[in-house]
Amino acid sequence: MTPQRRTRGEARREQIIDEALKAFADNGYRSASIAEIAERCGLSQPGLLHYFPNKAALLAAVLEYRDRLDYDRFGFDRNLRGKAALQKMVQLVEHNEHVPGLVQLFTVVTSEAVTVDHPARDWVVNRYRLLQAYLVKVLEDGIADGEFRPDINTAAHARQIFAMMDGLQLQWLLDPEHVDMPALFRTYIDELIASIS
Amino acid sequence: MTPQRRTRGEARREQIIDEALKAFADNGYRSASIAEIAERCGLSQPGLLHYFPNKAALLAAVLEYRDRLDYDRFGFDRNLRGKAALQKMVQLVEHNEHVPGLVQLFTVVTSEAVTVDHPARDWVVNRYRLLQAYLVKVLEDGIADGEFRPDINTAAHARQIFAMMDGLQLQWLLDPEHVDMPALFRTYIDELIASIS
Numbered sequence: 391m392t393p394q395r396r397t398r399g400e401a402r403r404e405q406i407i408d409e410a411l412k413a414f415a416d417n418g419y420r421s422a423s424i425a426e427i428a429e430r431c432g433l434s435q436p437g438l439l440h441y442f443p444n445k446a447a448l449l450a451a452v453l454e455y456r457d458r459l460d461y462d463r464f465g466f467d468r469n470l471r472g473k474a475a476l477q478k479m480v481q482l483v484e485h486n487e488h489v490p491g492l493v494q495l496f497t498v499v500t501s502e503a504v505t506v507d508h509p510a511r512d513w514v515v516n517r518y519r520l521l522q523a524y525l526v527k528v529l530e531d532g533i534a535d536g537e538f539r540p541d542i543n544t545a546a547h548a549r550q551i552f553a554m555m556d557g558l559q560l561q562w563l564l565d566p567e568h569v570d571m572p573a574l575f576r577t578y579i580d581e582l583i584a585s586i587s
Numbered sequence: 588m589t590p591q592r593r594t595r596g597e598a599r600r601e602q603i604i605d606e607a608l609k610a611f612a613d614n615g616y617r618s619a620s621i622a623e624i625a626e627r628c629g630l631s632q633p634g635l636l637h638y639f640p641n642k643a644a645l646l647a648a649v650l651e652y653r654d655r656l657d658y659d660r661f662g663f664d665r666n667l668r669g670k671a672a673l674q675k676m677v678q679l680v681e682h683n684e685h686v687p688g689l690v691q692l693f694t695v696v697t698s699e700a701v702t703v704d705h706p707a708r709d710w711v712v713n714r715y716r717l718l719q720a721y722l723v724k725v726l727e728d729g730i731a732d733g734e735f736r737p738d739i740n741t742a743a744h745a746r747q748i749f750a751m752m753d754g755l756q757l758q759w760l761l762d763p764e765h766v767d768m769p770a771l772f773r774t775y776i777d778e779l780i781a782s783i784s
Contacts, residue, residue: 416703421617494701501698504691504760506613515761543774549758549766550775556757557750563701564712569746577743585782 403441403451405431411452415495418502419449419510446509453499453513456492472532473587475525476551476579483555484572493559500556522548532586542586554578600638602628604652607645612692615699616646616707643706650696650710653689669729670784672722673748673776680752681769690756697753719745729783739783751775 409430413422424445428438442448460482470478486493503514525548532538555575562571606627610619621642625635639645657679667675683690700711722745729735752772759768 418615418617418699418702420615497698498702501694501757502615504757505615505695511761518758518761519765546771546774549755549771550751553754553758553771554747554750555754557752557754558746560698560701560753561715561746561750564697564708564715568716574743574746574750577740578747581782585778 406441407451407455410448415491418498472535472537475528480576480579483575487572497559538586604648608649612688615695669732669734672725677773677776680772684769694756735783
């Protein structure tokens with residue numbers, strides 16, 4: 391949408407999503423307080439609930455926003471195949487180093503989602519299934535193009551790639567001075583490409 | 588300690604730790620309620636606080652208990668070197684499949700620890716540093732014994748191994764029907780050993 395057509399209500403929604411994202415990343419979803427998010431937006435609690443009827447709806451909006459950012463930047467570009475797609479993932483991790491708040495939101499909410507009755511669980515499970523399907527396709531394209539050996543286990547490698555990405559994010563968030571997340575992911579992908587080529 | 592010498596107070600402490608572990612795994616540390624843990628133990632809240640002065644002290648006891656279990660089972664056996672130590676880690680992951688509650692506690696608390704002012708942060712950061720030092724040593728022993736090539740990046744492989752373990756745990760907790768955690772970790776380690784030998 392063009393800036394001209396952005397209404398005051400839309401600007402307010404964006405502000406609320408932005409503050410909610412910070413609150414969920416800082417405290418986790420369960421401990422984040424609607425009252426505090428409202429206050430940071432200069433709104434009363436009923437004022438905020440006019441835009442989002444409850445905390446779960448606000449979380450859904452935050453996750454949708456994060457997905458859109460990822461999609462815009464990473465693109466899950468359907469034209470990328472094999473090695474080129476894996477190298478694009480390395481670029482995504484390099485980019486992630488510059489958006490620690492978004493990475494923290496993802497790490498905190500994804501892990502919190504394993505707890506009982508969490509409103510993000512379906513989103514998280516579905517997200518992994520989509521990523522898994524995307525990456526299996528990328529690896530199969532690489533086989534079809536003759537880049538990768540036909541006998542590789544595409545399903546296993548797909549899961550392992552996401553696991554490595556998530557695990558390195560956690561170590562980096564905990565100890566950024568000692569963990570060079572992009573370099574560690576890059577060497578993993580380079581060695582994987584070498585071993586499956 | 589022998590069962591005979593286990594006092595009523597010690598039995599009570601163990602019961603509280605057991606219920607707290609379940610509560611932290613189910614809801615996360617921040618959202619877990621001391622009142623509810625006390626109730627499950629048949630104690631009043633002041634009765635529980637007689638054993639553990641606050642929620643952070645209870646978390647520390649739970650993490651120490653979990654570490655002791657891991658140490659007893661996994662052993663971080665100082666006699667294991669190179670390949671044998673990596674294969675022992677595969678056995679640990681195979682074992683973890685049978686203790687989902689402990690895995691969930693670890694995943695939930697470790698990720699929650701990246702949030703602001705979390706009482707487990709130092710424990711988690713220190714744990715990764717110890718594991719990192721242990722695994723670098725294991726890989727260096729493998730080089731010294733001629734099992735692994737001398738030019739491998741031991742620090743990077745050490746971090747990647749933990750990242751893979753953590754990332755697969757998360758996917759398995761979210762979607763146990765579709766994620767064969769031990770098989771995925773085993774193939775990762777087998778391929779790693781093949782590539783660094």
